[in-house]
Amino acid sequence: MSDRYPRPRHRLMLLYLLLLAAVAGAMCALHICSLESGQPDVRAGGEASQGDTLDVALVYGPASYFMYADTLGGYNYDLLRLISVSEGVPMKFWPVGSLREALRQLRSGRYDMLAALPVDAGYKDKFMYSEPIYLDRQVLVQLRDEHGGVRATSALDLAGDTVHIEQDSPIAARLANLSHEIGDTIYVVEHPDLSAELLVLKVQSGGLRYAVVNEQIAAPLVAKFPELDISSPISFTQFQSIVVAPGDSVLLHRLNGWLGRHLASPGVTELRSRYNLDN
Secondary structure, eight states: OOSSSOOHHHHHHHHHHHHHHHHHHHHHHOSEEOOSTTSOEEEOSSOOOOTTOEEEEEEBBTTTBEEETTEEEOHHHHHHHHHHHHHTOOEEEEEESOHHHHHHHHHHTSOSEEEEEEOOGGGTTTSEEEEEEEEEOEEEEEEOOTTSOOSOSSGGGGTTOEEEEETTOTHHHHHHHHHHHHTSOOEEEEETTOOHHHHHHHHHTTSOSOEEEEHHHHHHHHHHOTTEEEEEESSOOEEEEEEEOTTOHHHHHHHHHHHHHHTTSHHHHHHHHHTTOOO
């Protein structure tokens, strides 16, 4: 049979990429998605807020922020929205296309917080971490072959091969340590313009052999594309925390107070169950 027509899974993949591109375009074109009076806003573009309003960066993805039709969701978004309403703290949420851009804007003072980032020793001199808000780990994303097998079954199988990650991700440090542990080079390509979710989709389409992302990002895509494999962890389970700019200890203290009052509440317990974060 000719290959000029896409196979069914490739047609599904193409549709998924087109929908994701449409969502990204909508995010960039969005002026304001207003919620109920007194509730947080989601914005794209424009100037930083003034006064007591906190600007929160969210990288698009299932564990952070997503838009489906006219519904907004994501654990990080819903958690902070709950805190905003309960504590009477005005927040504006800014969807950001890449982790690199979010971190750059956090350092520059454009955003007050980024939700969320793995707790990593190499980043503690660059940012200030809140109390952990959930657990996650980094996994290797690859395609299964026609028999259900995978090319890499352990870190040793990555020796001399190339792995793809988001630019400025703490995952780079973990892969460097892993390379040292196995006594061989693991080549790492950092992508400034691809989110973790898009990296997973590039693996699914055959554009990349390996990517490493957080499991909470990859798992919903594996449910849609069962030919993807994420059974090989690259890290131990790690705390995921909200980060604030270096030196903003006042905001960090306030944030930890809010988290202390809400993380064990029924509302957040329900959120954790909804997003399968009951580790």
